[in-house]
Amino acid sequence: MSTLAPIIKQHSFFSGLDDETIDVVTGCAKNVRFEEGTVMARQGDPANEFFLIREGRIAVSFPAPQGGGLTIQTIDADDIVGWSWLMPPYEWQFDIIAVQPVRALAFDGKCMRAKCEQDTELGYELMKRLSRIMVSRLQATRLQLLDLYGNNRPAQT
Amino acid sequence: MMPEVHQNPLTNRESEAPMLPEAWRVVANDWENHDTFTLQLERDSGGPFAFLPGQFNMLYGFGRGESAISISGADEESGTLYHTIRRVGTVTRALSELNPGDTVGLRGPFGSAWPVERLFGRDLVFIAGGIGLAPLRPAIRYALAHRERYGNIVILIGARSPEDVVFPAEIDQWSGTEGVETRVSVDRATPDWKRNVGVVTNLIAKADFDPSNSAAMICGPEIMMRYAILELNKRGMDDAGIFLTMERNMKCAVGFCGHCQLGPEFICRDGPVFRYDHFKHWFSQREL
Amino acid sequence: MREEPQILQRADFGALFTALQSRGFTVVGPTVVDQAIVYEELDSVEDLPIGWTDEQDAGRYRLRRRDDEALFGYVVGPQSWKQFFHPPHVKLFGASRDREGALRFESSNEETPRFAFLGARSCELHGMAIQDRVFLGSGYVDSEYAGRRENSFTIAVNCGQAGGTCFCTSMNTGPKVDAGIPHDLALTEILDEERHYFVVTVGSEAGRELLSELPTVPAAGPETRAADELVAKTAREMGRTMNPKGVKELLYQNLEHPRWEELADRCLTCANCTMVCPTCFCTTVEDVTDLTGENAERWRRWDSCFTIDFSYLHGGSVRQSAKSRYRQWLTHKFATWQDQFGSSGCVGCGRCITWCPVGIDVTEEIAAIREEP
CATH class of the missing domain: 3.40.50.80 (Nucleotide-binding domain of ferredoxin-NADP reductase (FNR) module)
Incomplete structure (x- = not known):
């Protein structure tokens, strides 16, 4: 068993998968670290990876022409970031920035796609898990769109 | 067993005139950000003012009207009260324009409290x-x-x-x-x-x-x-x-005006703090 | 307060006015104004609607001449007594700036009037008792209301006929004035072929004291029987009925009943029902300043849950639709009121039915909601 396998097994995204499956996906993973402020991926870059965050915080941002940009979401430890590797054109849609020092596992997208094609049961399981995350992110984004704290409050006159 | 919310101990219920404000003096009025400010007030007459976390006061802006404002803190030594207010209408605008030394009307404290x-x-x-x-x-x-x-x-x-x-x-x-x-x-x-x-x-x-x-x-x-x-x-x-x-339109804060009703609850008197299991049936209804 | 009932002859009725006036009371009671029987200050028995009666139905009210000279030969009109305890417009306080610019607050110091209410019906006494629980019995005390209530003297009248929209028997609030419901004296008006008199019973110590001054004689068996029979006949003649059983649970479980939508198509949200209701108590406030800017006043004014502003929150009103506003009123009156004040908010007086411009009938609406959707 690779040294990464126990880490993967403990992460909530892969929790409950059997050892055999864990070994299969571990084959696509590598350990990565990013200093605070690192742009881990840029909008338009080929999306070859997704990240399993072990420690730290990353920001999903829209780049702005004058620099800086606008963060619309942060993702903390025990979560994952990136699904552009799943479907064409396999390009990052946002900038991914480490706002704190980040320890993560990077999964090779091509490798994962190949494994999913070979083992459709694994593929389906991973799609379900990814869909759940995508739906909850979509719902959270919708809530954000409401501008809750801006207008809908309070009974003061 | 989960405790209930604190009902208002009603230190002010003996009051002959629950609708009559008392004069409080502005000690400071500081902006928290572009639309929110904190009024620090002291009682003109001196004397202690007891409240529980989560309770609110009715603050009166001269000639403009009253607004229900929760107490955001108190300074135990000096006895001053803090009210953190968002400027959204006529009354809160009038309150935002107050300077140290000005007076406001205050009635309270009202409502239930965090237990x-x-x-x-x-x-x-x-x-x-x-x-x-x-x-x-x-x-x-x-x-x-x-x-x-x-x-x-x-x-x-x-x-x-x-x-x-x-x-x-x-x-x-x-x-x-x-x-x-x-x-x-x-x-x-x-x-x-x-x-x-x-x-x-x-x-x-x-x-x-x-x-x-x-x-x-x-x-x-x-x-x-x-x-x-x-x-x-x-x-x-x-x-x-x-x-x-909860927040609803409030005119009186003592259960007389009827405005803040939500189902059987008067938000001013039975709330504003509720235990969710007691309130659930009403919380999920539209336009109630 | 068990006393033998007394007989007061119609010819001696003026003595009642004299006794009340000599005690400093302003007598208030029914009188005909603009073709309706309203409650106003009365100088003498001649101001009463002598020989008048009313015809009432959903959205309909007409005065008619009677073929006798009864003083109380009608039921209830558009007003209730609440206007005298809980005035439609009342000053809460005055605020002024002193020389240093500091605010001073003064409560309204008007003298509390002393009213004697002549002709209050059983349903109306129940209405007063319900408002007592709102303004006196649920923690805070409304001093304006308390003072006016304390100062008042109430002469009730047992109903000798039922109106077309009456349903007090359903709500257990009449037509007979029960000893248990606060009042000072109660009258039953009897007109037979030869005589016109009142059977008077005592409801309080103050009532007993006043009665002792009136030219009465103890009632005989046939006279008290006539009074009892008259009220029993009224009870049998109710214009409407309503089944109040489990109405709270019924409405709590039917907040989304299709009937509300259907109702909203008819309801004009005009607020008439809330204005004529003897128990509706909601108010709003108004702030006024004088031209110098140094004096301000805060006034309280009757309000209605049918107005869109009523539920205004920064960002919009909570109850935008007519459906939600009608639902609020009816659900409050018949259901949430029970949780709030331990009784129904409805006394079955029928005013909201009579004075609804489109004739919405609460008894019919509740019956419709009771049926399966």
Whole structure:
């Protein structure tokens, strides 16, 4: 068993998968670290990876022409970031920035796609898990769109 | 057994005229951000003013009218009261224009309170949205002052942007306290913002508390509270462990004017703080 | 307060006015104004609607001449007595700036009037008792209301006929004035072929004291029997009925019943029902300043849950639709009121039915909701 396998097994995204499956996906993973402020991926870059965050915080941002940009979401430890590797054109849609020092596992997208094609049961399981995350992110984004704290409050006159 | 909310002990109920304000003097009036300010008031007549965390006062702007404003803190030594107010209408605008030395009318305190001292031994989860942190602050301060009597304390704060966060210095102080998990999440920020971005309810799933022995206190927009409850339930927290505070139109604060009714509850008198399991049937109804 | 009933002859009725006036009371009672029987200050028995009666139905009210000279030969009109305890417009306080610019607050120091209410019906006494629980019995005390209530003297009248929209028997609030419901004296008006008299019973110590001054004689068996029979006949003639059983649970479980939508198509949200209702108590406030800007006043004014502003929150009103506003009123009156004040908010007086411009009938609506959707 690779040294990464126990880490993967403990992460909530892969929790409950059997050892055999864990070994299969571990084959696509590598350990990565990013200093605070690192742009881990840029909008338009080929999306070859997704990240399993072990420690730290990353920001999903829209780049702005004058620099800086606008963060619309942060993702903390025990979560994952990136699904552009799943479907064409396999390009990052946002900038991914480490706002704190980040320890993560990077999964090779091509490798994962190949494994999913070979083992459709694994593929389906991973799609379900990814869909759940995508739906909850979509719902959270919708809530954000409401501008809750801006207008809908309070009974003061 | 989960405790009930604190009903107003009604220190002011003996009052001959519950609709008559008392003069309070403005000690300071400071902007928290572009639309929110904190009025620091002292009682013209002196004398003690007892209140419980979560209670509110009716503040009167001369000739403009009254507005229900929760008490956001008190200075024990000087006896001054803090009210943190968002400028949204005529009355709050008039209040925002007050200067030190001016007087306002004040009636109160009114309403039910966070049952903080009935929750010893539990983990506490505070969830605030926007100016919703103001009514929670006295409860948070109480919990931190009695830190050893509680389990973990989790403070989750949502705001529109980093500039909209109220009490930032105090939040930093809370963040530095051991055994207190303080998280701030804003709807949008620049990448130099080191805290969270996203709806505050995202933070509930991974917050460090034991759902079987904890209580949550929530104050914010109703939609936010709805999602917060959903997330707390997902974690396994019982409805009886969830306390929330409601806002409705209020003219009198004593149950006479009828405006703040929501189902059988007068928000001014039976609330504003409710235990969710008692309030659930009414909370989920539209246009009620 | 068990006393033998007394007989007061119609010819001696003026003595009642004299006794009340000599005690400093302003007598208030029914009188005909603009073709309706309203409650106003009365100088003498001649101001009463002598020989008048009313015809009432959903959205309909007409005065008719009677073929006798009864003083109380009608039921209730558009007004209730609440206007005298809970005035439609009342000053809460005055505020002024002193030389240093500091605010001073003064409560309204008007003298509390002393009213004697002549001709209050059983349903109306129940209405007063319900408002007592709102303003006196649920924690805070409304001093204006308390003072006016304390100062008042009430002469009730047992109903000798039922109106077309009456349903007090359903709500257990009449037509007979029960000893248990606060009042000072109660009258039953009897007109037979030869005689016109009143059977008077005592409801309080103050009532007993006043009665002792009136030229009465103890009632005989046939006279008290005539009074009892008259009220029993009224009870049998109710214009409407309503089944109040489980109405709270019924409405709590039917907040989304299709009937509300259907109702909203008819309801004009005009607020008439809330204005004529003897128990509706909602108010709003008004702030006024004088031209110098140094003096301000805060006034309280009757309000209605049918107005869109009523539920205004920054960002919009909570109850936007007519459906939600009608639902609020009816659900409050019949259901949430029970949780709030321990009784129904309805006394079955029928005013909301009579004075609804489109004739919405609460008894019919509740019956419709009771049926399966």
